[in-house]
Amino acid sequence: MENNCAALDSVFHALADPTRRAVIQQLGKGSATVSELAKPFNMALPSFMKHIGVLEASGLIASRKIGRVRTCTLNPGKLSAAERWFGEQRALWESRYENLDNLLTELSGNER
Amino acid sequence: MENNCAALDSVFHALADPTRRAVIQQLGKGSATVSELAKPFNMALPSFMKHIGVLEASGLIASRKIGRVRTCTLNPGKLSAAERWFGEQRALWESRYENLDNLLTELSGNER
DNA sequence: GCAATTGTTTTCCATGTGGCTAACCATACC
DNA sequence: GGTATGGTTAGCCACATGGAAAACAATTGC
Numbered sequence: 001m002e003n004n005c006a007a008l009d010s011v012f013h014a015l016a017d018p019t020r021r022a023v024i025q026q027l028g029k030g031s032a033t034v035s036e037l038a039k040p041f042n043m044a045l046p047s048f049m050k051h052i053g054v055l056e057a058s059g060l061i062a063s064r065k066i067g068r069v070r071t072c073t074l075n076p077g078k079l080s081a082a083e084r085w086f087g088e089q090r091a092l093w094e095s096r097y098e099n100l101d102n103l104l105t106e107l108s109g110n111e112r
Numbered sequence: 113m114e115n116n117c118a119a120l121d122s123v124f125h126a127l128a129d130p131t132r133r134a135v136i137q138q139l140g141k142g143s144a145t146v147s148e149l150a151k152p153f154n155m156a157l158p159s160f161m162k163h164i165g166v167l168e169a170s171g172l173i174a175s176r177k178i179g180r181v182r183t184c185t186l187n188p189g190k191l192s193a194a195e196r197w198f199g200e201q202r203a204l205w206e207s208r209y210e211n212l213d214n215l216l217t218e219l220s221g222n223e224r
Numbered sequence: 225g226c227a228a229t230t231g232t233t234t235t236c237c238a239t240g241t242g243g244c245t246a247a248c249c250a251t252a253c254c
Numbered sequence: 255g256g257t258a259t260g261g262t263t264a265g266c267c268a269c270a271t272g273g274a275a276a277a278c279a280a281t282t283g284c
Contacts (some may be wrong), residue, residue: 005130005133006130008127008128008130008133009128009129009130010128012124012125012127012128013124013125013128015120015124015128016120016121016122016124016125016127016128017121017241017242018117018118018120018121019242021117021120021197024201025201025204028201028204028205028208029204029208030208033260034260034261035259035260035261043242043243043244044243044244044245045260045261045262046243046244046245046261046262046263046264047242047243047244049261049262050241050242050243051242054241065261067250067251067252067260068249068250068251068252068259068260068261069251069259069260069261070260070261074205076202076205079198079201079202079205080198080202082198083195083198083199083202085133086191086192086194086195086198087195089136089137089140089191090188090191090192090195092137092140092141093140093186093188093191096140096141096142129272131272145230146230146231147229147230147231155272155273155274156273156274156275157230157231157232158231158232158233158234158273158274158275159272159273159274161231161232162271162272162273163272166271177231179230179280179281179282180229180230180231180279180280180281180282181229181230181231181281182230182231
């Protein structure tokens with residue numbers, strides 16, 4: 001878990017932006033070209049491309065240029081890798097409650 | 113989903129930092145004071161307090177000051193709210209595959 | 225009351241981020 | 255070949271962020 005630390009940094013940072021989350025969501029429905037993805041946003045292309053760059057750097061999406069058209073694809077693996085982090089945290093949190101439970105049981109045992 | 117957009121922004125941004133994720137992880141094991149949390153990090157307190165501030169602004173943690181000691185507590189609800197976003201994305205992604213499957217079935221149906 | 229502990233406020237700095245325009249390739253198309 | 259289309263590069267700007275130092279509360283404990 002120490003190793004994918006930097007990876008989590010970039011993934012979470014990539015997701016901390018409504019534009020980029022919208023792109024992820026759109027790509028969930030299928031691959032698309034840059035200009036298709038950019039259309040819904042009132043934004044200059046170079047600005048939009050930066051978002052694509054951030055998403056690609058994080059590994060959440062991949063892109064390939066054919067001719068003059070760049071097509072983007074979602075990488076669901078990276079997405080579920082980030083999701084896994086939440087699972088780990090919840091496990092920690094839940095085990096804490098187990099421990100608390102044990103402690104309470106123990107205390108009530110000592111009380112008698 | 114449109115509404116918690118800003119909330120997701122702040123939560124993901126809060127998680128896009130190893131220090132803050134470590135704090136979350138630590139708090140998963142139980143509440144702790146600011147200086148207890150800060151101890152593992154080679155960082156000046158004011159800097160560390162900024163991280164606490166970011167986490168608290170995102171709603172991931174809460175804190176209460178008693179005397180001169182501030183105690184921080186994890187808010188697992190916010191954590192699982194963020195986790196839910198991944199679930200939604202996966203649902204989208206998976207339904208795409210279903211559709212693809214249907215399409216393929218349909219095509220093979222038309223083939224005969 | 226004095227000193228140590230625990231945060232907080234203030235100020236500063238370097239860097240990163242998100243946005244823009246303008247100019248520039250490169251490919252498709254007529 | 256010339257022109258539209260789809261990206262890209264290069265600069266620029268305002269502002270947020272992560273870090274530090276220093277001075278300042280405010281509480282606890284002797």
